[in-house]
Amino acid sequence: ELGYHLYELDIAAAAAAPIDPGFGPRNFNISPDDRTLFLRQDDWTICIFSLDTRSCDRSFAVGSI
Numbered sequence: 001e002l003g004y005h006l007y008e009l010d011i012a013a014a015a016a017a018p019i020d021p022g023f024g025p026r027n028f029n030i031s032p033d034d035r036t037l038f039l040r041q042d043d044w045t046i047c048i049f050s051l052d053t054r055s056c057d058r059s060f061a062v063g064s065i
Contacts, residue, residue, distance in 0.1 A: 006037075008051075021049050021056060 004024030007016045025039035025047075037049040039056075044063070047056040 006039075019051075019054070021047060023047075 004026075006019040006021065006025065006028070008019055009016050021037075021039055023039075023041055025041065027040045029038040030036070031038070035051050037047075037051065039047040039049050041047050041059070044061045046060055046062075048058040048060070049055070050057045
């Protein structure tokens with residue numbers, strides 16, 4: 001569990017800044033280019049979160065299994 005908080009880490013500057021997607025993500029994945037996060041909002045919905053715009057530019061929902 002993430003504790004429902006996201007942070008952007010800058011290792012070189014030894015700094016951390018909060019990222020607020022507007023909800024508490026249950027888990028996440030990072031795109032290979034490090035510019036997009038895939039944030040699970042609930043059991044069915046994934047937010048496609050742009051680190052450039054700091055928003056969920058898109059989302060998709062999956063059906064029940």
